[in-house]
Amino acid sequence: MTDEKNGTTRRGLITTGAMAAALAVTLPALAAQQTSASTTAAAGGKSDGNASGSGMFTVKDGTQIFYKDWGSGQPIVFHHGWPLSSDDWDAQMLFFLSKGFRVIAHDRRGHGRSSQTAVGNEMDTYAADVAELMAHLNIRNAVHIGHSTGGGEVARYVARHGRGRVAKAVLIGAVPPIMLRTAKNPGGIPMDVFDGLRKAVAENRTQFYREFPSGPFYGFNRPGAKVSEAIIDNWWRQGMNGGIKAQYDCIKAFSETDFTDDLKNIEVPTLVLHGEDDQIVPIADSAQLSIKLLRHGTLKTYPGQPHGMCTTHGDVINADLLAFIKA
Structure with a gap:
């Protein structure tokens, strides 16, 4: 009517x-x-159990790192993929905040609202930046969750800096052990694919940042896929908010870094989640190899799901994350 x-x-x-x-x-x-959280902070409470919202933190080389820090309870720290920002975790941040957790996410150097750095755009520095931020916020007993490039960041941080601060780790559609095809990794992706990414970013970043999420990232190129222009626009927005130099450099960081030793040295329980139709980080040369290297790893795969499944299938991923964290 x-x-x-x-x-x-x-x-x-x-x-x-x-x-x-x-x-x-x-x-x-x-x-x-x-x-x-705000009341406790205003009363002089330390930032180890009560968060104040968001802010900028300056690491030792002068780079400013933007971060969000909401709620109280056990901390969950989210690490985003390339070339995005902490905003890519919106669905997870709200979900876990509502479940009583403290949720933290940062924009990697050169990405999002952090400094548009010309140097330090490689995995050792990414992990060191996280270590400085975690020390600043006095974060312990945390669950670190990383997607794609962020999964590599989690592996390196937990292995090299996380002792005594990390309770569990999660790698989602993550780049470890190594993406690039080498003599030791014959199933990897050829260098010319990554050279093509660099060329696309350098020549017309704004166009490429429309095409990438419109196609393989979310599986929108698959027959019958339900395409969301809003999701594509949000991906483009996040990408264009970062610095081109850092994003260009990061392609080498996520494709050529070898995380084999990092995975072997992670001592905490680690959940590996991967979409079986991931066209960006193929499962056979990532999750299925990583699980063999982890001491305390659990692998869960999702038939038909894409690289960006935290967005397209957030309800499913959130439920599985919650079950792992509470176990």
């Missing part, structure tokens, strides 16, 4: 009412957590 005067439908009003009711329950709960 249509109300001609107001141009609305009864169904629309019912839907709007239902949304309002849901928000009325959810938003106050989230706000209460934030208020509690």
Whole structure:
């Protein structure tokens, strides 16, 4: 039934009412957590259990790292993929905040709102930046979750800096052990593929950052795929917010870094999640090799799911993450 005067439908009003009711329950709960955290911080509480929101942290070489830090409880630290930012974890940040966790995510140097660095755009420095930030926030007993390039960052951080601070780790669609085809890694991706990425970024980054998420990243190039222009726009927005030099350099970091020793040296329980239709980081040369190197690893794969499954299938991934963290 249509109300001609107001141009609305009864169904629309019912839907709007239902949304309002849901928000009325959810938003106050989230706000209460934030208020509690802010109150403690204002009273002089240290940042090891109560977060204040977001901020900038300057690491030892002068680079400013943007981070979000919400809620209280056991910390979960999220590490984003290339060439994105901490905003790529929106669905996970809100979900785990509502479950009573403290959620933290940063923009890697050169990406998002962090300094557009010309140097230090390689995995050792990425991990060292995380180590400085974790020390600054006094983060311990944390679960570190990394997607794609962020999975490599997690592996290197946990192996080299995380002793005594990390409870568990998660690698999602992650680049370890090594993406590049070499004599020791014959199933890897040829160098000319990565050279093609560099060429696309250098010649017309804005066009490439439309094409990449429109196609293989989210599996939108598959027959019958439900394409979301909003998701594509958000990917483009995040990519264009970073610096081209750092993003160009990062291609070498995520493709050529060998994480074999890092994986062998991780002592904490590690969950490896991977989409079986991942066209960006093929599962056969990543997750299926990583699981053989981890001391305490668990592998879970998802038939038909793409590289960007944390966005396209967030409800499924969040549930599996929660089960692992609580186990």
